[in-house]
Amino acid sequence: MRIAITATGAGRVAIGDPDGPERHEVDREHLPALVARLEAEHAPRWVWRDTREWAPLLLAHGVRVARCHDLRLCGAILAWSTAVATARDEAPARPEWLPPGPAEAPVDEPVAPVASVAAHAALFELDAPSEIRSGDGSRPPSLADLDAEHDRQLALADAADSPGAMRLLLAAESAGALVAAELRTAGLPWDRGEHERVLEAALGPRPAPGRKPDRMEELARAVREALDAPSLNVDSHADLLRALRAAGIGVGSTARWELREHDHPAIEPLLAYKRLARLWSANGWAWLDEWIVDRRLRAEYVAGGTATGRWATSGGGALQLPKVVRGAVTADEGWSLVVADASQLEPRVLAALARDPAMAAAGRGRDLYRAIVDAGVVESRDEAKVALLGAMYGATSGDSGRLVPRLGRAYPRAMALVDDAARTGEAGRRVTTLLGRSSPLPPTSWHETQARANGVDATAADERRARSAARDWGRFTRNFVVQGTAAEWALCWMASLRPRLAAMSLPPGAPPASASGPAFERMPHLVYFLHDELIVHAPEGLTGAVADAVRESAAEAGRLLFGEAPVEFPLDLDIVRSYAAVS
DNA sequence: GAATGTTGCGCC
DNA sequence: AAAGGGCGCAACATTC
Structure with missing residues (x-):
C-alpha cells in the first residue's frame, strides 16, 4: 500500500491512498498523529515530493515511518540513468513541479535563481532545512500528480536493464533520505x-x-x-x-x-x-557557538548530494570533522556509541563488481592489502594500498603509477573494468554504477575543447589541452563506478540497519532516555554517517544487539548488491563512550 | 561593497 | 615522498 502526502496551501495537508479509503485533509499540526495512525495500521510506502518537506515535522513529534519514495531523488536518478534510456525516450517527461536532484546542476552552468524562495519558505516548518526549493515556485502537486509521477517512476524502473537493481536503488536512495533527516533531528552527541x-x-x-x-x-x-x-x-x-x-x-x-x-x-x-x-x-x-546546541551537532546532510551518490553536507562540516576534535563526540549518560566502518570498502567493491576471481580471493579475508602481498603481487602492504588506490583513481606517475601495471597483470578483470570506465569517460560518454546511477556528461566547455582539437586549424596546444581534459574526465568516470557502487553498498547497509534498530527499545527501568528528541530517546538510533562509517547511539544494555544488527546489515548489503559473490565486507567495530577511543 | 575565483586543507 | 577520485569550508584576492 502507498499513501501520498502534499500541501494544499493555507497550512492544510492532503493525504491519500489512490486505491483505498484513506483520504484526508487536515491542518498541518494534525498531520503527525494521522501519519502515526496510518503507519501503525497499514505500514504504507509514503510517497512525497521531497522527504525534507515532511520528515522534520514528523520527527519533531516523535513519528517515524518505515518506508518512503522520494520523488525528487528518484526522479533525478531516473532522469540520467543509462539503464532506463530507451524507456525514458517514450515516457512522459519529469513534471515541472518536481525539482532537480541535489547533484544535477551541470558543472559549468549555474542553476537559475529560484523566483520566490522567501515566499515559499513560509510554507515549510521552521526547522526544515533552509534551502528547500519548490522547483520553479509553481503550484504544489496534487495527490493525483504524486500518484501519476510515482507510477511513471515505477514504470521506468520496471523497464530498466536490471529492474530489480533499479528498484533497489530507488528504495535505498529513499531510505537514505529518511536517514539524513533522522541524523539531523537526533544530532551527534557532542561534549562542548x-x-x-x-x-x-x-x-x-x-x-x-x-x-x-x-x-x-x-x-x-x-x-x-x-x-x-x-x-x-x-x-x-x-x-x-x-x-x-x-x-x-x-x-x-x-x-x-x-x-x-x-x-x-x-x-x-x-x-x-x-x-x-x-x-x-x-x-x-x-x-x-554556531553548531553545538543542546549537546548536539545538528548538521544538514544532503542525501544524493554528489554525482557519485555519496552524501554531501551543507553547513556544520560534519563530513570533515578532524580527528583531533572527535574526542568531543561522547554518548549520553547510560548510553554508548557503536562505531563501525567497512574496511577497504572500495577495493572490495571493485573485486565484486568485476567478478575478478583472483582479487575476490584476496578480498575473502580481513586484510585485502595483505592478501595482495601474500599473493606475491607487490612487496609490502603499503605498496598494495598505493597501487590499488592508484588503479581506482587513475594514477599515472609516482610510486603509485609505477605499481599499477603489476596489479593489472595479477587482476586483469578488475583492471579492465576501471580502464573501460576511463575510456568511456574520455570519449565523453556516461558510465553507470551496479544499481544504475549514471555519471553526468562533461560540461559544454569540455566538448568545445575536444571539438577545437579535432578542427582543421587545431594547434599542438589545442590537442594537448584536449587530451589532458579527456584524461581528467576519464579519471572521474574511472573512479565513479567504484565510488558510486560503494555508496550504494553503504546506502543498503543503512537501509537494512534502520528497521532493525527501530525494532529495539529501551527496557523498562533501564538507563535514562537519550537527549536525541522524542523520536529517538528510547531506542538505539543512527547519529553519524561518513561514506563507509556509521555511529549508532545505543543504550548500554543493547550495545551487543546493536553490534550484531550492524554486522548483519553489512552482510545483507553485500547480498543485496552482489548476491552470493565471494567477497566479504568485514567491519571494524568498536563499542565506546567517546569517538576518540576508536583507532 | 558584494559577488566570484583561487588556494589550501580537513574528511573518505 | 608524491598525486590519482569525491567533497565543504574559510580566508584572501580579484572583479564588477
Whole structure:
C-alpha cells in the first residue's frame, strides 16, 4: 500500500491512498498523529515530493515511518540513468513541479535563481532545512500528480536493464533520505567541554573577539623573524609566497607538502601555524557557538548530494570533522556509541563488481592489502594500498603509477573494468554504477575543447589541452563506478540497519532516555554517517544487539548488491563512550 | 561593497 | 615522498 502526502496551501495537508479509503485533509499540526495512525495500521510506502518537506515535522513529534519514495531523488536518478534510456525516450517527461536532484546542476552552468524562495519558505516548518526549493515556485502537486509521477517512476524502473537493481536503488536512495533527516533531528552527541579542552591545549585560551589565539600569534612572530619580514601577513598566500622566496626558499606555492621539502628555520613554525589556523577557523570556538546546541551537532546532510551518490553536507562540516576534535563526540549518560566502518570498502567493491576471481580471493579475508602481498603481487602492504588506490583513481606517475601495471597483470578483470570506465569517460560518454546511477556528461566547455582539437586549424596546444581534459574526465568516470557502487553498498547497509534498530527499545527501568528528541530517546538510533562509517547511539544494555544488527546489515548489503559473490565486507567495530577511543 | 575565483586543507 | 577520485569550508584576492 502507498499513501501520498502534499500541501494544499493555507497550512492544510492532503493525504491519500489512490486505491483505498484513506483520504484526508487536515491542518498541518494534525498531520503527525494521522501519519502515526496510518503507519501503525497499514505500514504504507509514503510517497512525497521531497522527504525534507515532511520528515522534520514528523520527527519533531516523535513519528517515524518505515518506508518512503522520494520523488525528487528518484526522479533525478531516473532522469540520467543509462539503464532506463530507451524507456525514458517514450515516457512522459519529469513534471515541472518536481525539482532537480541535489547533484544535477551541470558543472559549468549555474542553476537559475529560484523566483520566490522567501515566499515559499513560509510554507515549510521552521526547522526544515533552509534551502528547500519548490522547483520553479509553481503550484504544489496534487495527490493525483504524486500518484501519476510515482507510477511513471515505477514504470521506468520496471523497464530498466536490471529492474530489480533499479528498484533497489530507488528504495535505498529513499531510505537514505529518511536517514539524513533522522541524523539531523537526533544530532551527534557532542561534549562542548571536551572540545574546549582540545582547543585550549592546542591554541591557548579563547582570544577576545577580533584577536587571534596566543599560540598562533607566537608562531606568526617566529615566522616573520625567521623570514626577516616584519610586516608579513602569514594568512595571505601571496604575501607569504613572496616572503618565502625572498628568504631563498624556492617554493611554487605555500602548500604544506611543498614546504615540508625545505630545510629552513621558518618552515617548522609556519607548518605549526597553518595547522593551528585550520583548527581555529574550521572547528574553533566560533564553530562551537554556531553548531553545538543542546549537546548536539545538528548538521544538514544532503542525501544524493554528489554525482557519485555519496552524501554531501551543507553547513556544520560534519563530513570533515578532524580527528583531533572527535574526542568531543561522547554518548549520553547510560548510553554508548557503536562505531563501525567497512574496511577497504572500495577495493572490495571493485573485486565484486568485476567478478575478478583472483582479487575476490584476496578480498575473502580481513586484510585485502595483505592478501595482495601474500599473493606475491607487490612487496609490502603499503605498496598494495598505493597501487590499488592508484588503479581506482587513475594514477599515472609516482610510486603509485609505477605499481599499477603489476596489479593489472595479477587482476586483469578488475583492471579492465576501471580502464573501460576511463575510456568511456574520455570519449565523453556516461558510465553507470551496479544499481544504475549514471555519471553526468562533461560540461559544454569540455566538448568545445575536444571539438577545437579535432578542427582543421587545431594547434599542438589545442590537442594537448584536449587530451589532458579527456584524461581528467576519464579519471572521474574511472573512479565513479567504484565510488558510486560503494555508496550504494553503504546506502543498503543503512537501509537494512534502520528497521532493525527501530525494532529495539529501551527496557523498562533501564538507563535514562537519550537527549536525541522524542523520536529517538528510547531506542538505539543512527547519529553519524561518513561514506563507509556509521555511529549508532545505543543504550548500554543493547550495545551487543546493536553490534550484531550492524554486522548483519553489512552482510545483507553485500547480498543485496552482489548476491552470493565471494567477497566479504568485514567491519571494524568498536563499542565506546567517546569517538576518540576508536583507532 | 558584494559577488566570484583561487588556494589550501580537513574528511573518505 | 608524491598525486590519482569525491567533497565543504574559510580566508584572501580579484572583479564588477
